[in-house]
Amino acid sequence: MVKPLHAKLFRDLWRIKGQAFAIMVVIGIGVALQVMMSGLVASLTQTRDTYYERHQFADVFASVVRAPEHVAHQLRDIEGAAAIDTRVTGFALIDVAMRDLPVSARVLSLASDNQHHLNEIRLTSGRRPEVGHSQEVVLLESFALAHNILPGNQISVTLNGSRRIFDVVGTAQSPEFIYYAAPGEIIPGHARFGVIWIGRPALAAALDLKGAFNEVLLTLRRDANLDAVLDSIDRILEPYGSAGAYGVENHTSNRFLTEEISGLEVSAKNVPPVFMLVAAFLLYIVISRMVQSEREEIGLMKAFGYTDTEVSIHYLQLIVMIALGGALLGCALGVVLGRLTIPIYTTYYKLPFLLFRLDASSFLTGILTSVTVASLGGAIVLRRIFRLAPAEAMRPPTPPDYSKTGSFGKRIVSYLDQPTRMVLRRVIRQPFRMLGAVVGIAAGMALSLSMLIIYEGFDEALDRTFNVIDRSDAFVTFTAPASNKVIYEMQRINGITLVEPVRSVPVILRNGRRNYAGAITGLAPNAQLFRALDASVQPIALPAKGVVLSTPLATILNLEVGESIILDIRQGSQPTIATRVAAITESLMGSPAFMDIDALNGLIDEENRLSGAYLSIQDGENTDVYNLLKDMPMVAGVSLRVEAEKAFQDIMDQGAGSSRFIMGFMAFAITFGIIYNAARVAKDERTRDLASLRVMGFYQSETAFVLLGELAVVTLVALPLGVLLGNVLSHLIAAGFSTDLYQIPVVFAPNATGTAIAIVVGAALTSGWLVKRDIDQTDVITALKTRE
Amino acid sequence: MLDHGQTEPYAAFRTKGLSKIYGEGRSAVHALRGVDLEIGRGEIVVLLGPSGSGKSTLLNILGGLDRASEGDAWFGGQCLTKMSNRELTTYRRNHVGFVFQFYNLMPSLTARENVELVTEIAENPISADEALNVVGLGKRLDHFPAQLSGGEQQRVAIARAVAKQPEVLFCDEPTGALDSTTGRAVLRVLQDVNEKLGTTILIITHAAATAAMADRVINFSDGAIRDVQLNNNPVDAEEIEW
Structure with missing residues (x-):
């Protein structure tokens, strides 16, 4: 038999269905966001961790100009190091059919033995290159897909200045390229940057690194001290042109993914409560009104002998039903939203699989918080039930007293008509x-x-x-720092209207215990195509002495204009220089540091050298310019601003x-x-x-x-x-x-x-x-x- | 809106075959069954009858709050039964005042402001202060409803109803929630309004004694008029035996 109070419960719910639904939607959105975001956090974290573990993603990375293979033994002995792998890497240009410009690419060596190696690739089609077949390569899957290259196709690659044809035998994903963008960019353009894996002997031969390596990967023991390991690596690799070892937390792909996850985590913690509080407030006003208008019924129930608790539970049930309804709606919506969001993630994060995993606890959290918060909102109202005496409840309420609001701004009120006064007095009351x-x-x-x-x-x-x-049309990078002459060579190309040299030098910037492994970019004085700008978007004149830091860099290093900074330059003669922060520049991508190009070259005793150039190209001349650039042996890559x-x-x-x-x-x-x-x-x-x-x-x-x-x-x-x-x-x-x-x-x-x-x-x-x-x-x- | 064949001067109200049916089919309720009636200007009319006899329905139709199912009702020369909703609102706004058993004052407005609520929109109102003086509340102008007794609240409601100088005042159980002394005082106020302003007043009541103050007493029974009595010597409200 349905108890009369239960019948009342459902009828009440039906009577306020519009309001109840509105509240459920608010709760639902809060819970949905929580379920979706914590589900995404769980999915991304688990997928990432599994992927990293299965493919032995390294904990530490270090690159050098060239180190003989025997140095690896020294590295192996570092305390805290678990596994270590050396490899050969470089940059290349790939000619692709649908583009005038060659695409720049990372080239990585692939061990030809059958042992497990760090940063192992995950073959998605075809096979690995066979030992002894130096023309066989594996391509990064997303790049291959973007250009419709299949195993069995051939690609033309310019490697270390000479053009070669390779057979694509497979495509692969890699834990180090889950998120990747062309150099100097932060948004993935899968068609515009490629990764090629080539058998180590073939690549070492092409890059003149036989019997040597230029990159080290290392995993750590559980008890390892990262800083100590990094120090040891830096010490060992110092003589070989080390650019500084860094941990996985500074690995670009990993950082993007990890920051995405922690952003989601923060949002999952902070956004849903807003919805919960709003819902609690709504329940408060709705239930408050209900209790007010049902004073007689409440009085009657009490007169019949229902206890305060029984009457309160009746209203609490109503609150809980609305909260539960909203929470369940939210759980369902959260799963749908989560599933819909996954494809957006897989567009940018190249994981081997990504299934929306439900974080079971998020269901529980969502339901519990919504019921608890909603009940708290209601509990304040329910106190009134306890206060009502049965007889009092059955007398009509006296009219609400507005006398306290009457004194409010009499002068102002006298200008208002009565309906407006009613509005204002209610607001004030x-x-x-x-x-x-x-x-x-x-x-x-x-x-x-x-x-x-x-x-x-x-x-x-x-x-x-x-x-x-950046007001250029294209940016050209060179395989190695080139002489000034290349500027004149380029200026002679028909269609190029302006060439501005750039020198980029790897450097560790230090201020006391703080340091940042980055690069200093040398720009021409009065540069027009790429400029360092101050907070008011005015160009900064680069001084003959001192370095201009971007805002994030100044923050990381805790430096202000005029303070001294140590530049630990990792190129050329690798000098360590103390200088001052000359200015702070507003930058939105990366954390660059700028110097006058001649001053920078002077620091490393490499006068009149450039590592790249910004170009301004006449409209309509692009194809011809690209064709000429493609044939210049020192060009490592051309990226287009558009x-x-x-x-x-x-x-x-x-x-x-x-x-x-x-x-x-x-x-x-x-x-x-x-x-x-x-x-x-x-x-x-x-x-x-x-x-x-x-x-x-x-x-x-x-x-x-x-x-x-x-x-x-x-x-x-x-x-x-x-x-x-x-x-x-x-x-x-x-x-x-x-x-x-x-x-x-x-x-x-x-x-x-x-x-x-x-x-x-x-x-x-x-x-x-x-x-x-x-x-x-x-x-x-x-x-x-x-x-x- | 002028009715055909109506002669000057118009009566305050005239109805012909006025019927009201609530609901349909077997559950239909005949609240009014073909009422024919004429009420003169400046009269105090008391409508008597048991609950459900049709008196409130008649009052609501004449007051422009409800619509007849059949028949016609005229206010002067205007046919109420042919008016649109907006025209009925305008009719209420300019010609009619209401007083209910539960005073229905705006709790957020003072006595004076409650009256001004009406004087602000009426065509030819007296001042709120004057209206409150008429009902004897000239000294409690700035009190909110919560600060007034039931009788005082009802007097504010009357002041609010008469301030627009309506041709007609409809009172549905105006003393129903009041004790006898206060009730008599409220009825006296209505009589004053009738005498001073010449307002036609229709009063619905369960208290048969109220009939003594009326010019015309209409007895209702089962949706129809049972009889109409004319009273040539209406008594003072103060003298009514409660």
């Missing part, structure tokens, strides 16, 4: 409820606005990087595009949930007032104003607060997500702000319209003749 609604809407708006601002920041980064800082920009733009359009939609929906849902519930509750509380107005001869629109006016006030107050919070949050997010790999600028974002305001206002209007429809349908006579 229930400051906490109004404040709750304002803060809730502002929080929802801030969440979306901050993300929209971040996206606008990306747009700004795109524009600043590709139109303001292509890098397009890759960036693509990621914005795909990933960010759908996120914008989700963010917009979230703001809409929160605002709608709050306004709709506030409006419903206000409407229920004031049915009689509104009916009275109708009887007195107020038109429907005038009546609606009295009700919706207060919601308009709440929304209008929430808007500036939302804008403020959104901007604060966007600064926090930008600071949290910016790394030395890339920086997110926070910009004044009129579009984002406009969009967020439009969404909130739209949600407010929608809920207002729904409630107004209800008001218009209210039976005036019944409303007036019933006791409250």
